[in-house]
Amino acid sequence: MSDTAQGDGTVGKALDVLDQVAGFGRPVRFSELLDASPYPKATLYRLLQTLTKQGMVSFDPDRSAYSLGVRLVRLAHRAWRQSSLAPLARPQVDALSRTLGETVHLAQMDNAQVLYVDKRNAAKPIEMYSQAGKVGPAYCTGVGKAMLAWMPAEEQERIISQQSFHGFTPTTLTTAEDLRAELAECVRRGFAFDNEEHEPGIICIAFPILSGAGRVMGGLSITSTTTRHSLQSLQTMVPTIRTAVDRIAEDVENWRFPDEIKERA
Amino acid sequence: MSDTAQGDGTVGKALDVLDQVAGFGRPVRFSELLDASPYPKATLYRLLQTLTKQGMVSFDPDRSAYSLGVRLVRLAHRAWRQSSLAPLARPQVDALSRTLGETVHLAQMDNAQVLYVDKRNAAKPIEMYSQAGKVGPAYCTGVGKAMLAWMPAEEQERIISQQSFHGFTPTTLTTAEDLRAELAECVRRGFAFDNEEHEPGIICIAFPILSGAGRVMGGLSITSTTTRHSLQSLQTMVPTIRTAVDRIAEDVENWRFPDEIKERA
DNA sequence: ACTACTAGTTCCAAATAATGAAACTTAGTT
DNA sequence: AACTAAGTTTCATTATTTGGAACTAGTAGT
Incomplete structure (x- = not known):
């Protein structure tokens, strides 16, 4: 349903994962993402790590769940004002x-x-x-x-x-x-x-x-x-x-x- | 000033570029980005292409300028509501x-x-x-x-x-x-x-x-x-x-x- | 306590994608 | 037409990503 035209190398895949996290509309576990993902476990894992380190998703260790990160809110603020x-x-x-x-x-x-x-x-x-x-x-x-x-x-x-x-x-x-x-x-x-x-x-x-x-x-x-x-x-x-x-x-x-x-x- | 802790491979670089576009706060030309970028011309060019194809930045052909894309607004909407x-x-x-x-x-x-x-x-x-x-x-x-x-x-x-x-x-x-x-x-x-x-x-x-x-x-x-x-x-x-x-x-x-x-x- | 299972994380050789100098193509000037 | 600056493509080299599998930690069942 929410298949973005992925295919631009690593960046495309990372953004694809980002969309997936967004699609859940709630904090989501690694395994839930894995089930819905075309990527193998290790790959998905590292993409999430990267996105997390970059602040695009945030990981809640209490619940071990991923959600969209605050960096997006900051970027969107600018996006809305400018573009x-x-x-x-x-x-x-x-x-x-x-x-x-x-x-x-x-x-x-x-x-x-x-x-x-x-x-x-x-x-x-x-x-x-x-x-x-x-x-x-x-x-x-x-x-x-x-x-x-x-x-x-x-x-x-x-x-x-x-x-x-x-x-x-x-x-x-x-x-x-x-x-x-x-x-x-x-x-x-x-x-x-x-x-x-x-x-x-x-x-x-x-x-x-x-x-x-x-x-x-x-x-x-x-x-x-x-x-x-x-x-x-x-x-x-x-x-x-x-x-x-x-x-x-x-x-x-x-x-x-x-x-x-x-x-x- | 706005140096994110880049270093996560290609994704990190792409997001770095995204931040840079955001940093200008207005539509920005390729060469302006190039001047302010640590990446060589071809690399920056392709990163921008990828981001554009992915909808994270938008390219205005009339003015040949890049600005933040609408996909960002959509993601941020979710980010704000969920995370x-x-x-x-x-x-x-x-x-x-x-x-x-x-x-x-x-x-x-x-x-x-x-x-x-x-x-x-x-x-x-x-x-x-x-x-x-x-x-x-x-x-x-x-x-x-x-x-x-x-x-x-x-x-x-x-x-x-x-x-x-x-x-x-x-x-x-x-x-x-x-x-x-x-x-x-x-x-x-x-x-x-x-x-x-x-x-x-x-x-x-x-x-x-x-x-x-x-x-x-x-x-x-x-x-x-x-x-x-x-x-x-x-x-x-x-x-x-x-x-x-x-x-x-x-x-x-x-x-x-x-x-x-x-x-x- | 032991075993079986599930979820999550790390390894590493092979496969793939990113790189960037330079060449090339446009579009704009003099 | 000749020159210049801006943007785009090429391609051999280099570096990253990949993913099967091995590993670890945590949980449940007996």
């Missing part, structure tokens, strides 16, 4: 959620999945770490389809080939052909919908965030429920959203290399 | 900040530094992603000293030997001997102070969070300013804080292996 769209898009995301009063998602592609890098819920203040970082399928979410639709054909196909096409709801697109047709429609329309394709009662309207060169940087969606809105009524928000998305794209484009980012403990 | 104290301690941290009306820091050791994994400011609602993940020195912060003081001598010395002992303020402890004396005092007293040792006007009182077996799991501090409090007056909070810290330790101890952690997109 992702989130800090740049934040003002616009804030503004949108306030203006529209609906949930805003900001996402980027992570391999063949959608990774949510920010989420704003108008109603209650959000808790970042517990919301951002989640992943979702690309073929049945608004942001997923928005990003896919504007990708180069080659990459699009690569990702489509990795989708599970599980039928979450009656409206979920369950074949590559259906998805391709829908993506073409999205491009024609200028944005994507999620017509309860992932969860019943949940609909959304989503836009790609494109660089000046036309590359897909991420996606932004406004999510609502069928009780409050229809796909039709969501469309009234299009001008507002488009303005925000364009603004984000512009900010990303202009960011380049700022003089410095202060970093103090 | 760190933060989610377990959260209720107590919340309660403390509400009750005392002061800033609460929750930290763990990351190698020889203090890593803040949660921060609650009574005044303004939290900004998790931008606050947690920060690092600070161990020798001149309350949480740092609290954690150091209760560590086994051997590990304590290892960490002490890695401190910079930079004199931030007039009260900063600038020698290993002074620090050792202070740590002994902390153990006698049962908690640690920060007497404006890191920033002028900022004081705090800090406790270690210990496992049943006596291992240091983390540290918790209440931070205030000299205008509002003295070290003396902070001590009135000791019973409240100790109760909370004991409760956190208990929660950690009881956690072990919960049935399941739900994870849904």
Whole structure:
């Protein structure tokens, strides 16, 4: 299920193991990892040793169990601030959620999945770490389809080939052909919908965030429920959203290399 | 400055490079990395290729610059939820900040530094992603000293030997001997102070969070300013804080292996 | 106390992957 | 066109990783 495209020598294997530890979602014993691992005992053992020495996983001697290490949290702090769209898009995301009063998602592609890098819920203040970082399928979410639709054909196909096409709801697109047709429609329309394709009662309207060169940087969606809105009524928000998305794209484009980012403990 | 104890073969080097990319705090060119790297051009190049293919760094072809990748954010999300104290301690941290009306820091050791994994400011609602993940020195912060003081001598010395002992303020402890004396005092007293040792006007009182077996799991501090409090007056909070810290330790101890952690997109 | 088992750790010769100097390819200048 | 700097590939050499098996420590059964 969680098979990353390993194969980059030792580093790939180590990261593979790291993902495995992450996958358990709890401290995990050596033997549990071994059972689920393609690597022989000695190899897995040393990979874990290395990762532990590097602080990427931590070993709890009391319980003799491995879990993800704190170095990851530190790295992610930087990652979030620097590489992702989130800090740049934040003002616009804030503004949108306030203006529209609906949930805003900001996402980027992570391999063949959608990774949510920010989420704003108008109603209650959000808790970042517990919301951002989640992943979702690309073929049945608004942001997923928005990003896919504007990708180069080659990459699009690569990702489509990795989708599970599980039928979450009656409206979920369950074949590559259906998805391709829908993506073409999205491009024609200028944005994507999620017509309860992932969860019943949940609909959304989503836009790609494109660089000046036309590359897909991420996606932004406004999510609502069928009780409050229809796909039709969501469309009234299009001008507002488009303005925000364009603004984000512009900010990303202009960011380049700022003089410095202060970093103090 | 940011030299991790590399030396674990290829994986260590790759993670070293990852740290370097993180260190720049912005998208960075190959040649910039090369200048700051101990590795030869071809080696660095391939390490970056591998990391990129693995999603740990992302390469922006428009600007030909590397930045931290989204896979890191995903991993960190899990790391924070699973391995760190933060989610377990959260209720107590919340309660403390509400009750005392002061800033609460929750930290763990990351190698020889203090890593803040949660921060609650009574005044303004939290900004998790931008606050947690920060690092600070161990020798001149309350949480740092609290954690150091209760560590086994051997590990304590290892960490002490890695401190910079930079004199931030007039009260900063600038020698290993002074620090050792202070740590002994902390153990006698049962908690640690920060007497404006890191920033002028900022004081705090800090406790270690210990496992049943006596291992240091983390540290918790209440931070205030000299205008509002003295070290003396902070001590009135000791019973409240100790109760909370004991409760956190208990929660950690009881956690072990919960049935399941739900994870849904 | 003895034996059998399981979990975790270490060994070492063989297999594999990483290395880095240098050559090469682009992209950008004068 | 000639020059330069930045990035990429090659390939023989070198160093690390590999994994079967042997070993150790801890636990349970008789």
